[in-house]
Amino acid sequence: MRLAIAKITKPHGIKGEVRVSVLLDSPELFCRVKSAYLEDIKVKISARKGGEGAIVRIENVMNRDDAELLRGKTLYVDRADADRLKENEYFVDDLVGLDLYAGERLIGRISEIYKGGRTADVIEIGGEKGVMIPYLKRLNAVISLEDKRMTVDEAVFEEVAVYAH
Numbered sequence: 415m416r417l418a419i420a421k422i423t424k425p426h427g428i429k430g431e432v433r434v435s436v437l438l439d440s441p442e443l444f445c446r447v448k449s450a451y452l453e454d455i456k457v458k459i460s461a462r463k464g465g466e467g468a469i470v471r472i473e474n475v476m477n478r479d480d481a482e483l484l485r486g487k488t489l490y491v492d493r494a495d496a497d498r499l500k501e502n503e504y505f506v507d508d509l510v511g512l513d514l515y516a517g518e519r520l521i522g523r524i525s526e527i528y529k530g531g532r533t534a535d536v537i538e539i540g541g542e543k544g545v546m547i548p549y550l551k552r553l554n555a556v557i558s559l560e561d562k563r564m565t566v567d568e569a570v571f572e573e574v575a576v577y578a579h
Contacts, residue, residue, distance in 0.1 A: 416451055416490035417507050420444055425481035426469050432481045434467050434489065437506055437529055441468045450489040459489070508559060514539050516575075517568030521545060524564065544578030547571060 420434035436444045441463045449458050458473040470489075475481055496505070506527045514521045514537070522545065526538040534548035547553070553566040553574075 415493045415507075417493050417496055417505050418488050419447065419450060419491050420468065420470070420489045422470075422484045422487045422489070423467070424485055425478045426464070428478045429471075430475040430477050430481050431469050431471050432475070432484055433464060434461075434470050435529060436467050441466075444468050447491060450491055452484070452487060452489060502557075504557060504559075509537075509557070509564065512557070512559075512562050512564045515563060515565040516571035517565070519568065521571070546576045546578070547574050550574065 418437050420436050420438075422432045422434050424433050425431070426433045434444075438444050441461075445461045445463060445468060447459060447461065449456055451457070452472065459470055461468045461470045463469075472484070475484065493505075499505070509527060510524050512524050514524055522539040522542065524537055525540040527549070528536040528538065530536060530548070534550050537547050537549050539545045539547070547566075549555070550570070553570050556565045557563075558565075
């Protein structure tokens with residue numbers, strides 16, 4: 415199984431580098447990665463921190479036109495090669511697809527988690543109404559991968575939830 419580590423946002427300069435939005439806890443962690451999968455092809459990469467994300471050189475991407483073709487694509491690593499997690503840490507890929515409950519009330523299924531940069535990550539929940547919430551400690555999230563469920567404090571959820579409709 416592969417884990418998403420970065421999403422390519424746009425070309426950077428004229429020599430084939432790309433800017434990425436890092437899906438890890440920090441750009442520094444991403445910059446340690448030396449190879450990744452671009453779709454189903456394993457490629458060598460080198461990265462440096464750049465603003466909120468990173469600037470990446472991907473082997474065989476030689477110019478801006480090549481880099482432009484990668485816009486919107488995702489870089490992955492094999493799960494076995496990923497850093498070990500500490501207790502109560504999860505990969506984003508493990509959380510996407512869980513049912514989110516506010517107390518005992520089912521809100522919907524987690525469809526995406528967006529990296530917050532300097533602010534909290536944002537959880538997008540699909541369901542009857544689309545809703546987004548910042549992933550805050552005070553939500554007191556209880557995660558059960560076995561039950562495919564995340565339960566958050568109902569009062570805090572109501573305070574921070576932003577409904578799409």
